[in-house]
Amino acid sequence: MENGGARRSWPAKARDCVVLVDEDGEPIGSAAKLAAHEAPGRLHLAFSVVLFRSDGLVLLQQRAGTKYHFPLVWANSCCSHPQPGEDLVASAEQRVGEELGLACRLADVGTLTYRAVCRVSGLVEHEFDHVLVGEVEGDPVPDPAEVAALRWAVAAEIVSAPPPDGAPWLVPVLSVAERARGRDTFRPA
Secondary structure, eight states: OOOOSSOOOOOOOOOOEEEEEOTTSOEEEEEEHHHHHSTTOOOEEEEEEEEEOTTSOEEEEEEOTTOSSSTTOEEOSEEEOOOTTOOHHHHHHHHHHHHHOOOOOOEEEEEEEEEEEOTTTOOEEEEEEEEEEEEOOSOOOOOTTTEEEEEEEOHHHHHHSOOTTBOTTHHHHHHHHHHHTTSGGGSOO
């Protein structure tokens, strides 16, 4: 895999829209990202990336303090939204490069739906979330505008004893990723 540890230059995509979906994850339209997150929150398509090292540790990200919602909480490796008409896996791979300076192949291993209100901003995450996993070598070089801190952890320990400053989606996302480990679906095609 080509990720080294040196910051690669990925042009950041404007991610100002979200794909609105029904309860089955089928697209029904689009909306401005901020508008979709205003209370009561509109169900939209998202992805949550979980990156593992070859030793089985998972990369956790503390979201930057400047994030418009859920600032400074610990979350999975990378999260975002594909743009209308964009391939979900390709969008996630691009976002991993933008946020973490890493190139990797990802596999979609499952979905979950959740709704959470940010105590800081009052904004709402209501997502039909695809969990994608990948394996990386080397050290990430995070974009400080996106990431406050990184740490490697044992996923099962985080699931069994969630951190008090963890994102509401952290445990459900890691649970989906952990169930996929050891199955053929864990490896990108």
